[in-house]
Amino acid sequence: MPAGTGLALGIDLGGTAIKVGVVNRAGEILARASRATEAETGPEGVVERIALAVMDALHACGRELSDLDGVGVGTPGICDAARGLVRSSGNLGWKEVPLGRLLSRRLGVPVRLENDANCAAWGEQWCGAARGCDDVILFTLGTGVGGALILGGRLYSGASGWAGELGHIRVMPDGPPCSCGLSGCLETVASAAAMGRAGQEAVAAGRSPAVARIAAAQGGQVDARAVITAAREGDAAAAEILRRAGEYLGQASAMLISALNPALIVVGGGGAYAGGFLLEPMRRVIAEQAMPGPAGVVRVVQAALGNDAGLIGAATSVWR
Amino acid sequence: MPAGTGLALGIDLGGTAIKVGVVNRAGEILARASRATEAETGPEGVVERIALAVMDALHACGRELSDLDGVGVGTPGICDAARGLVRSSGNLGWKEVPLGRLLSRRLGVPVRLENDANCAAWGEQWCGAARGCDDVILFTLGTGVGGALILGGRLYSGASGWAGELGHIRVMPDGPPCSCGLSGCLETVASAAAMGRAGQEAVAAGRSPAVARIAAAQGGQVDARAVITAAREGDAAAAEILRRAGEYLGQASAMLISALNPALIVVGGGGAYAGGFLLEPMRRVIAEQAMPGPAGVVRVVQAALGNDAGLIGAATSVWR
Numbered sequence: 001m002p003a004g005t006g007l008a009l010g011i012d013l014g015g016t017a018i019k020v021g022v023v024n025r026a027g028e029i030l031a032r033a034s035r036a037t038e039a040e041t042g043p044e045g046v047v048e049r050i051a052l053a054v055m056d057a058l059h060a061c062g063r064e065l066s067d068l069d070g071v072g073v074g075t076p077g078i079c080d081a082a083r084g085l086v087r088s089s090g091n092l093g094w095k096e097v098p099l100g101r102l103l104s105r106r107l108g109v110p111v112r113l114e115n116d117a118n119c120a121a122w123g124e125q126w127c128g129a130a131r132g133c134d135d136v137i138l139f140t141l142g143t144g145v146g147g148a149l150i151l152g153g154r155l156y157s158g159a160s161g162w163a164g165e166l167g168h169i170r171v172m173p174d175g176p177p178c179s180c181g182l183s184g185c186l187e188t189v190a191s192a193a194a195m196g197r198a199g200q201e202a203v204a205a206g207r208s209p210a211v212a213r214i215a216a217a218q219g220g221q222v223d224a225r226a227v228i229t230a231a232r233e234g235d236a237a238a239a240e241i242l243r244r245a246g247e248y249l250g251q252a253s254a255m256l257i258s259a260l261n262p263a264l265i266v267v268g269g270g271g272a273y274a275g276g277f278l279l280e281p282m283r284r285v286i287a288e289q290a291m292p293g294p295a296g297v298v299r300v301v302q303a304a305l306g307n308d309a310g311l312i313g314a315a316t317s318v319w320r
Numbered sequence: 321m322p323a324g325t326g327l328a329l330g331i332d333l334g335g336t337a338i339k340v341g342v343v344n345r346a347g348e349i350l351a352r353a354s355r356a357t358e359a360e361t362g363p364e365g366v367v368e369r370i371a372l373a374v375m376d377a378l379h380a381c382g383r384e385l386s387d388l389d390g391v392g393v394g395t396p397g398i399c400d401a402a403r404g405l406v407r408s409s410g411n412l413g414w415k416e417v418p419l420g421r422l423l424s425r426r427l428g429v430p431v432r433l434e435n436d437a438n439c440a441a442w443g444e445q446w447c448g449a450a451r452g453c454d455d456v457i458l459f460t461l462g463t464g465v466g467g468a469l470i471l472g473g474r475l476y477s478g479a480s481g482w483a484g485e486l487g488h489i490r491v492m493p494d495g496p497p498c499s500c501g502l503s504g505c506l507e508t509v510a511s512a513a514a515m516g517r518a519g520q521e522a523v524a525a526g527r528s529p530a531v532a533r534i535a536a537a538q539g540g541q542v543d544a545r546a547v548i549t550a551a552r553e554g555d556a557a558a559a560e561i562l563r564r565a566g567e568y569l570g571q572a573s574a575m576l577i578s579a580l581n582p583a584l585i586v587v588g589g590g591g592a593y594a595g596g597f598l599l600e601p602m603r604r605v606i607a608e609q610a611m612p613g614p615a616g617v618v619r620v621v622q623a624a625l626g627n628d629a630g631l632i633g634a635a636t637s638v639w640r
Contacts, residue, residue, distance in 0.1 A: 261478025
């Protein structure tokens with residue numbers, strides 16, 4: 001084990017919130033802080049709010065930047081980790097932003113940059129569901145469907161940084177239009193947002209009083225959380241929504257299993273809280289559609305770190 | 321460049337023939353020899369015939385085993401390269417055969433073992449269509465559809481040696497039954513064998529007099545070669561067979577492009593001699609179905625080394 005303080009700082013930069021945590025080598029978060037992203041203020045404004053959140057988190061555990069082994073940031077979109085560059089992020093509205101350099105200059109320490117789904121995969125491999133596993137496929141079910149590939153123990157980013165964009169695997173000919181310009185992409189039918197939309201349709205059609213009731217109790221929003229809660233309470237329409245999402249995930253996974261022979265598939269993000277409602281149909285479709293040899297060795301599990309995977313992964317990337 | 325003689329011996333072990341070549345660092349074959357595999361005689365019999373072919377090839381160029389930098393073998397099926405083990409090969413009818421050790425003992429020199437599609441990918445990367453390219457997907461269209469993945473400059477074999485089995489990606493719900501136990505796999509509709517079967521059906525239905533005529537001139541067999549020749553002569557039914565195979569290859573490729581962001585897709589094996597009849601529809605479907613970002617950077621090309629790719633790749637693996 002290298003010398004060091006055994007502490008690192010992880011930053012999860014999202015479209016709406018900046019989350020910061022001081023993390024130890026066991027992947028435990030010792031202190032947290034957060035700020036609104038306010039992406040419309042531009043890179044300099046965002047960097048300033050990241051810096052304030054960093055100071056808050058350090059203050060909360062009585063530490064200084066010099067006490068840390070390093071700082072890692074997970075960002076949405078396509079990034080060039082070697083150059084610390086956010087190449088393209090729809091969520092932030094950024095193109096070719098040198099976030100690593102801006103933040104490093106502001107904080108006075110080196111900063112590592114990585115795609116957020118890649119950070120989540122690192123976090124799960126460091127101390128979550130993928131611990132000890134060298135060949136891992138991660139799906140994150142949120143606004144879209146993110147993904148990451150750990151192949152032979154290393155994060156794989158492809159010829160130009162796009163590898164792991166699993167949400168844009170086409171699973172439905174003539175399916176719903178997708179933000180990428182195509183249609184029938186996995187994320188149009190299996191993201192947490194897609195689950196929420198299907199819940200809204202079920203409520204509008206009067207097919208799910210339970211989802212309507214739960215959503216009203218949550219404050220009116222019919223989202224994936226309301227659908228998952230309703231399924232747990234026995235609502236058939238809600239369970240059906242999760243089953244269909246799971247089947248589409250199974251379809252994309254089957255193809256990836258035949259091509260890549262992973263040891264493990266991890267499903268994270270808000271949609272993954274559906275647990276067996278999602279994972280059982282996913283496993284069934286994999287058994288039906290993936291080549292038997294590699295299908296026989298893969299495990300399909302829920303992520304262990306929940307919404308902290310990206311933050312923990314960004315921090316622990318410092319020790320890789 | 322390491323010291324050495326600059327010569328290596330490559331062995332392409334197939335279900336019907338053993339092909340051996342003495343290869344230089346430019347990937348040129350200086351001498352060749354071949355023998356029938358006669359797999360039914362068991363591993364010892366096959367090893368003996370490999371050894372005889374090796375001696376023939378060396379004799380043909382006035383060399384001895386001690387003049388070589390090494391010996392590489394490409395074998396069909398799943399193998400464990402580190403242990404020199406053929407784990408499972410349907411073509412040879414072998415399970416858990418320590419071919420590396422048997423052949424090394426017979427020849428008195430170390431022997432490297434690798435899957436045949438992986439060897440073809442190595443060959444194309446060393447001195448063929450994929451030269452200088454670190455992120456490559458290879459399809460080989462023969463009796464089945466083989467595949468190989470070079471990711472980040474390295475051959476990727478997955479958690480248990482199955483990675484790259486691209487022929488078993490499902491492209492057709494309720495499609496034809498496949499040897500793997502599933503149905504609608506890519507190899508049931510896009511292998512050279514599938515092109516030949518489609519040609520037979522076209523002939524039987526009287527839809528392609530050209531294929532019938534060419535097959536008769538070849539000796540009666542309606543195979544992929546007859547279909548490709550007929551398409552080149554302007555036969556519409558033959559061109560349609562190749563178009564459909566190309567579209568299915570495009571469908572599988574689109575998904576792999578969204579997931580893996582390769583720089584290059586190489587199509588080899590006998591079916592690849594269809595050239596543009598196959599590659600143009602493949603490129604069109606990729607443009608329609610793959611995520612625009614990674615689709616914009618990938619090139620789709622025909623293999624350069626033809627049926628020698630495996631032999632050359634097995635030999636040049638010695639220098640990696």
